[in-house]
Structure formats: C-alpha cells, structure tokens
Amino acid sequence: MTSSVQQRGNIFLIVVMCLLMLAICAPFSSHDWQRAVQISVGLCAVVYGLCLPRAERCVDRSTALGVSLIGGAGLVSALLAHQPLWALTELALLISCCATAVAFSRARRNGDESLDRVLVLFVLLLCTVKSIQYLHAGVLAFTSGEAIVNTDLLLSGFSNKRFYGQFQTFTLPLLALPLLVSNVARPARGAVFALLCVWWLIAIGGGTRGTWLGMGAAGCVLMFLGPQGRRWLGWQLAALACGLVLYWLVFTVLAGYLGIVISNGAVDRLTTSLSGRGPIWWQAWSMIIERPWLGFGPMHFADIANDIAAHPHQAILQWASEWGVPSTLCVIALVAWAGWSTLGVLRERALSLAPVDLLRLCLFASLIGALTQAQVDGVIVMPVSQLWLALVVGWLMGLHVWRAPSVAPVPALYRVWMAASVVAVGLLVFVAIRDVPRLKERSEHYMGLSNGHLQPRFWVQGVIALEMQ
Template identity: 70%
Template structure:
C-alpha cells in the first residue's frame, strides 16, 4: 500500500518526536547521544524528502543561489583543510540541517494548521517532562541530608547547563503561544502559565546568561510588532516574575529554613565577565586574518588545541575563521534577508489573531533569541540546538506568505538537493558507525592524556587536533 504525502509526513513527525523525547528527556542523554539523534532525524528528513516528487518553491532564487554558493565554498575549504574528512563532516551537518528545515517546511505546507497544534503540543510535552524531572530532582535534594545544594545538579539530559539554556531559548517563546490564542479556556491557560513560570524558574536557576540575553533581545523586537507582540512580552514578563518568585521561595526561603547552603546561585552569574571567551575569540580572529578567503576549514577551530573550547562561542567568528569571510558574509546576508521577509509579514499581519500568525510571531521570537545567543554561545554547534534551529527556520518557511503565488521548483534543482542530502547523511552515518563503538574509550584516553574536561564539538570530545 502506497502512503500519501500527508501520511508520510505523519510518519516523519512521529519519528522526530520519539527521537526528540529520547534525546532530551532520557536520563542517559548527553552530547554524543544527541548527535546520534540529530543524524537519525537528518536521515528521516532525507527519506521524507525523497518521497516527495515535486514541490512548490520554499525559497526564492537568490536564496537558493546563496545556499549553493555556501555549500560550494564549504567544499572548497574542506578540500584544503588539514583534516578534510572532519571538514566534510561539518559541511554534511550544514546540509543535513537544511534537509531537516526543508522537511519541516514541507510537513507544515502539506499538513496545514493541525500541524501547528501538534508542534505546540510537542513543545508543551517536552517542557512538562523536563520540568517534572527538575522538580523531582529538587525534592530529592532537599529531602537528603546534604547541607549544600547546587542548582546545576538538578539539570539533566544535557552535558552542560548552557546546552540546556539553548533549548530553553527555543522553547520559552513557543510555550507562550497558548496564552495568546483567543477562546482557549482559562483553566488551560492557567496550567500553561504555571508551566511557563516553572520553565523560567529553571532558566533562572540554570544561570545561562545567553538565554537571558536572547530572550531580552526577542522581547525588544516583539515590542514593536504590534499588540500581539506586546501581549507576548507581557506574558513573558509575568512568567519571569513568577519564576523569580519561585526561585526566591525555593532557593532562599526554603533553603534557609532547612539550613541548606546554595552554591552557584543565579545571583553569582550577574556579571559582565566573558567566562574565558576572550582567548578563544582572539584565536578565531587570528585564524580569520591568516586565511580570510576560505578559512582553516569547517570544524577546524577544533584542530588548533586550546585549554578552553573546541569552538569560539561566537557564530560570526566561528564561520569566518573556519569557512572564510565570503561564506560568512553570504550566511549573514541570507539570515538578514529571511529575517527581514518574516519581519515584513509580521508587520503586515500585526492585528491578526489567526493561530498561524500567532505561531509565526512566537517562532520569530525563538529565532531572534537563538541568533542573539549564538553571538556568545555555541548555538550553531550543539546537536540539539542545530535541530531546533532547523525546525524553527523550516516551520517559518512553511508558514511564509508569498507576495506572488509560489511556483513549482525546477526538477533538476530538487533532484540535486535530494542527492546532496543523501550524500551528507551517508557521510554522517559512516562517521557515527566508525566512532560510536569506541567513543567512551577515546574520551578516556583524551582525559588521561590532557586532564580537565571534555570540549564538545562533533562529539563530546570534540578536539580533532593530532
């Protein structure tokens, strides 16, 4: 029996949800597991794309040409890199993220508004599971005989609390959507608002300043996008105050009452320090100036060992130093072009209370927050963040309102894109099959030789320097 396009889309969505739940909520989850999850989602996206014979255009011609130029420049940079296979793996990650974005765009375009409801239900489910895990861990911590409590230890499912914060930057804006929808019952909105308060409590307790910065920037942008944008900001500020109140009650009032000292409190993060980013930013800058045209090669910041990180925690410096300045300019122009087009649609439909328009508003807030956070954090590096970035971009593509009716894509271009996706995912599967069976041993050897902590990039031990 042949499945319809919508049925194949449903299978793809179910597979993605299962992988996301396992990758984010499983107790054994971490960076390496989430990378495997990302590769699996990329494979599902490519298979879904292969099942679609002809599609209406998802991007305009200049955008398609810009993406093709980025891939070509990336391949040229990879061929000249010190370790071409790792450089090609980074290009393959870029292509697989593009395949994921295209799959979500096709899914939304074929599934319509019911897929919007499914997306928000998935976000609520994931945030609810993570909130229950956090509250359960907090209950156990307060009930134990320990006299010191570290809120960082209450976070689970991520190798680093900053990666958890990146996930929250994507989901905090989306979690506010049910509060905006007219006609939704007050009791349901009350439960969603309570969940949003707890989600802010976790964001405050986690102390990820990049999340605070990204949400602040998103709030300022949405404040100029009409009454619904300001209403979104009002709900977020109310939930932030609720989260602050919960944090004070739990980690100050209750902790003092029980005689428990709190280590690594949120107030300790209220600094302007760069947290060690200065040296790695300088390293990226020197790489950029030494090889400005094609860079050192994708992923090759990790080929120059340092004691801090395998990526510079700054998206522009990372792309320019590894892929070259022309490629970085092309990426920046495409990001501006896509963002400005979405901004224009939001301004035109600022008074609309349609669910699709409200979802577009929340997705745009998530995109702005993530892009701002990428200026100080590894949003474009971490596997779970890459998947969510592709999801947000893809869904916005599926929702986009074209000024002229979209035409059917050229068959040759669509066939070339599908072929590229197959090659990219094939390479990633090869690398995973090669490395995963020995990954724990390789990590231990690195720790024995160098000490300290692992530096994530492709894998949790992300340093590729020999």
Template identity: 70%
Template sequence: MGLSIEQRGTVFLVAVVCLLVGGICAPFSGHDLQRAMQIAIVSCAVLYGLTVTPLPRLVDRPTAFGLALIIGLGLVSSALAHQPLWAFTEVAVFVGCGAIATAFAVLRRNGGEPLDRVLVGVVVILCLIKSTQYLYAGALAFASGERMLDPDLLLSGFSNKRFYGQFQTFTLPLLALPLLLPHVSRSLRGAVFALLCVWWLIAISGGTRGTWLGMGVAGGVLAVLGPWGRRWLGWQLAAVLGGLLLYWLAFTALAGYLGIEVSNGASERLTTSLSGRGPIWSQAWHMLVERPWLGFGPMQFADIANSVAAHPHQAILQWASEWGVPSALCVALLAWRGGWATWSVLRQRAQAGERADLLRLCLFAALVGALVQSMVDGVIVMPNSQVWLALVVGWLLALHVGRSAPTAALPWGWAAWKAMSVLAVGLLIAIAVRDVPHITQAQQQYLGGHGNHLQPRFWAQGVIAR
C-alpha cells in the same frame, strides 16, 4: 499499495517526536546521544524528502543561489583543510540541517494548520517532562539531609547547562503561544502559565546568561511588532516574575529554613565576565586574519588545541575563521533577508490574531533569541540546538506568505539537493558507525592526557587535533 503523502508525513513526524523525546528527556542523555539523535532525524528527513513529489518552491532564486554558493565554498575550503574528512563532515551537518528544515517546511505545507497544534503540543510535553524531572530532583535534594545544594545538579539530559539553556531559548517563546490564543479555556491557560513560570525558574537557576540575553532582545523586538507582540512580552514578563518568586521560595526561603547552603546561585552569574571566551575569540580572529578567503576549513578550529573549547562560542567568528569571510557574509546576508521577510509579514499582519500569525510571532521570537545567543554561545554547534534551529527555520518557511504566486521548484535544483542530502547523510552515518563503538575509550584517553574536561564539537570530545 504505497503510503499517501499524508501518511508519509505522519510517519516522519512520529519518528522525529520519538527521537526528540528520547534525546532530550532520557536521564542518561548527553551530547553524543543527541548527535546520534540528530543523525537519525537527518536520515528521516532525507528519506521523507525523497518520497515527496512534486516539491514546492520554498525559497526564491537568490536564496537558492546563496545556499549553493555557501555549500560550494565549504567544499573547496574542506578540500584544502588540514583534516578534510572532519571538514566535509561539518559541511554534511550543514546540509543535514537544511534537509531537516526542508522536511518540516514540506510537512507543514502539506499538513496545514493542524500540524501547528502538534508542534505546540510537542513543545508543551517536552517542557512538562523536563520540568517534572527538575522538580523531582529538587524535592529529592531538599529531602536528602545534605547541607549543601548546587542547583546545577538538578539539571538533567544535557552535557552542559548552557546546552539546556539553548533548548530553553527555543522553547520559552513557543510555550507562550497557548496564552495568546483567544479560545483557550481559563484552566488550560492557567496550567500553561504555571508551566511557563517553572520553565523560567529553570532558566534562572541554570544561570545561562545567553538565554537571558536572547530572550531580552527577542522581547524588545516583539514589543514593536504590534499588540500581539506586546501581549507575548507581557506574558513572558509575568512568567519571569513568577519564576523569580519560585526561585526565592526554593533557594532562599526554604533553603534558609532547612539550613541548606546554596552554591552557584543565579546572582553569581550577574557579571560581565567573558567566562574564558577571550582566548578563543582571539584564536578565531587570528585564524580569520591569516586565511580570510576560505578559512582554515569547517570544524578546523577544533584542530588547533586550546585549554578552553573546540569552538569559539561566537557564530560570526566561527564561520569566518573556518569557512572564510565571503561565506560568512553570504550566510549573514541570507539570514538578514529571511529575517526581514518575516519581519515584514509580521508588521503587515500585526493586528491579525489567527493561529498561524501568532505561531509565526513566537517562532520569530525563538529565532531572534537563538541568533542573539549564538553571538556568545555555541548554538550553531550543539546537535540539539541545530535541530531546533532547523525546525524553526523550516516552519517559518512553510508559514511565509510570498509576494508572488507559489511556483513549482526547478527539477534539476531539487535533484541536486536530494543528491547532496543523500551524500551528506551517508557521511554522517559512516562517521557515527566508525566512532560510536570507541567513544568512551576516546574520551578517557583524552581526559587522561589533556585535562579534566571535555570540549564538545561533533562529539562530546570534540578536539580533532593530533
């Protein structure tokens, strides 16, 4: 006898949670492991989507048409690119993220509100594990007798502290949800608040200005979304003050008492410098001007070698220079429609305190923060961030209250999407099988001949220029 739809959803959820915990919390984790984790999650999402019938309609016709147009333009741009295989791989990543979002939307639609508790529980567990790792590393550093301490060395599980910051941009808003729920016990509320303070301590010590900017804008947006939005902002501001206090106690008071000098302090990040983004923004702009209609092809920014990065650290410039301006406008329009639809629901239900409404509020804050951060950072490039962006979008789709009664999806539309998803995951697996056995050797060769740091894109060594 085959598994029921609920059992298949449980298997998918357990697999994804295990992959997320392994890809984020393993001490040896990094960009390449997280890319492999993403490919595995895409595979699970596609398999889950193939087994669920009938499928509900998750998006309206204009959105479906817009997505089809984006994929179509991406395929044409890829065929004309200098390195078509890598370009098609980037399109496959986009489709794979769509498969993840679809799977989570269907999972939540079928599983109902109990899955909201699972989502928040997973976020709490992940943040608790990472916070424990950070505090343990800090305790070892202070007890080591060394006269110099770099807070960046306390961060683990990510190839770059900015990638850690992107993960925090998604989880800081969600971690505040238990503080908003009315029936949470005082002891549990205090424990979650303490965890949120430590999570902010890590965000402050990590010095990722994109996270600070994204959370600041998200707080400003939620402040005008009614009393629950302002309560969310109040808890976040209290946790920021708690994080600042912990930072001062650890890296100023205690470090000074022990005679330890702290390098790379958070105050050193309070600048308006572009941190080397000027040259790569200029490169993306010149690419856009040279080929405005179809761009150079997905991932082809990495085909033009530079000394800074394999992506522009700016979502709009990246999409326009690689996929073309029409595709970028279509993406921006879909993002605006989706954001406006969620904003409208939040305004209509501003006084409601149901769990689903509060979760929608926190998810929207995470989405706003991530989109703002993507204007100065590689949120749409890093594998873990892509997974969380897809998860947030998918969950919001499932929670969305449409104006019209739900209707069944068009059979031919779902058939085309399933076929595209299967092809995408097949290409991603093929690329992984081809490259993974030689990743270490390729990185050593690149470092030996091109500088002293890797430039992540698909893999940690992301420059595809030959």
C-alpha cells in the same frame, strides 16, 4: 494535495518527535546520544524528501543560489583543510540540518493548521517532562540531608547547563502561544502559565546568561510588532516575575530555613565576565586574519587545541574562521533577507488573532532569541540546538506567505540538492558507525592528555587536533 502525501508528512513528524523526546528527556541522554539522534533525524528527513514528488519552492531562487554558493565554498574549504574528512563531516552536518528544515517546511505546507497544534502540544509535553524532572531532583536534593545543594545537578539530559539553556531559549517563546490564542479554556490557560513560570524558574536557576540575553532581545523586537507582540512580552514578563519569586522562595527562603548552602546559584552568574571566551575569540580572530578567504576548513577551530573549547562560542567568528569571510557575509545576508521577509509578514498581520499568525510570531521570537544567544554561545554547534533551529526555521518556511506565485525549483539545482543530501547523510552515518564503538575510549584518552575538561564539538570529545587524539 493527496492524502498519501499528508500521511507521509505526519509519519515523518511523529518519528521525529519521538526521537526528540528520547534525545531530550531520556535519563541516559548525553551529547553523543543527541548527536546520534540528530543523524537519525537527518536520515528520516532525506528519506521523507525522496518519498515525495518534486517539491514546490521552499525558498526563492536568489536564496537557493546563495545557499549553493555557501555549500560550494564550504566544499572547497573542506578539501583544502588539514583534516578533510572532519571538514566534510561538518559540511555534511550543515546539509543535514538544511534537509531537516526543508522536511519540516514541506510537512507543514502539505498539512494544515492541525499540525501547528500538534507542534505546540509537543513543546508543552517536552517542557512539562523536563519541569517534572527538575522539580523531582530539587525535592531529592533538599530532602537528602546534604548541607550544600548544587543547582547545576538539578539539570538533567544535557552535557552542560548552557546546552539546557539553549533548549530553553527555543521553547520559552513557544510556551506563550496558548496564552495568546483566544479559544483556550481558562483552566488550560492557567496550567500553561504555571508551566511557563516553572520554565522561567529553571532558566533563572540554570544561570545561562545567553538565555537571558536572547529572551531580552526577543522581547525588544516583539515590543514593536503590534499588540500581539506586546501581549507576548507581557505574559513573558509576568512569568519571569513569578519565576523570580519562586527562585527566591526556594533557593533563599527555604534553603536558609533548612540551613542549606546553594552552590552555583543565579546570583553567581550576575557578572559581565566573558567566562573564558576572550582567548578563544582571539584565536578565532587570528585564524580569520591568517586565512580570510576560505578559512581553515569547517570544524577546524577544533583542530587547533586550546584549554577552553573546541568552538569560539560566537557564531560569526566561528563561521569566518572556519569557512572564510566571504561565506560569512553571504550567510549574514541570507539570514537578514529571511528575517526581513518574515518581519514583513508579521507587520502586515500585526492585528491578526489567527492561531497561525500567533504561531509565526512566537517562532520568530524563538529565532531571534537563538540567533542572539549564538553570539555568545555554541547554538550552531550543539546537536539539540541545531535540531531546534532546523525545526523553527523549517516551520517558519512552511508558514511563509509568498508574495509572488509559487514556482517549481530549478530541476538541476533540485537534483544536486537531493544528491548532496543523500551523500551528506551517508557520510554522517559512516562517521557514526566508525566512531560510536570507541567514543568512551576516545574521551578517556583525551582526558588523560588534557586537564580533564572535555570540549564538545561533533562528539563530546570534540578536539580533532591530531596530537590530542
């Protein structure tokens, strides 16, 4: 591997990490800003791919064929949709996410284990900054003299606390990695554990039940993945217990002592209600029944206006209603196949203490948590979640151990893939240039027509129904 190829990968990762930092930690961050950052990352990924020699395989040929079939069916569905341009935009977004995942995979495969340490340090930095922001907001709220503290206002950088929770679902599993690696100094280990406790405090205070569900599912899976999986679970449970104690001390004991009433506390979220998901799940199901083969078109759940959301908060229902049942079954098969392949590597190396194997374990936990949360939340919709999904999947691809010798991709498929990536990113840039100058006007217009509740999808005002624009 030439040094120039490694340097290009390092430059790509540095640029992307800077963009992610701006997307998540900037005080002015919003859904629309994060979408613009996502498009920028996709552009960087495509440019990086064009700067490299022809790739060795990232996936096997069966997977490549499956992805091609999904893309082809999506293209047909988009062209037949009510609003083809928006449908093609959603298809372009999917291709951009795949290109980003491939770029992460190639950067890691062209590099070495030092990139793994950079990734973990980056996650630690992100979570530290967000924790400081949360604690600072908490201090200001408790010392402001106000009689009521709304815990939702302590969360910054995201348009909705559920989006914050999705970010935590991706990062909570990764924060435990330094606690599993044997050569980490005790003071550093203590600092990381303290950060993990605070991160759990925020996850509890945020009240995102999807995060709790996702982490529970990840814990149930890792419990059966050998001693390192159980160590991971032990650290997470210990941090969860500390987070619960911290939450009780701050939002019950201290708040009671100061005479402060806590609004939107975690206790309020201890329910089994669907929080309005029932009607939108039923809408998605009705769309599936009406058009089972190709769906209504990508993004076209948002073309049928409702008073709740522009997506059904359920990944399978969303894909089936917009892309069709055959495409959904193909996606499920690919996810199951990829998960089973990764699970096989994890089981083979269950006793390994090598940092790369421990990172693979944590990334797999992150993926399990996100896929679980996607069944009750918009993980496959929100820009930061899509970026982190691409990062986690791409890094796992880069770490994957192939059982068969590596072979070059089929030349024709490779050329089609690169052309599709360029066209997709070009379309996304066009949509951004077209829409960004009038995003505020568009949102205000929708707010005047609706009940004042924005429904994020591509932009924060995500409803594309013609009568609502």
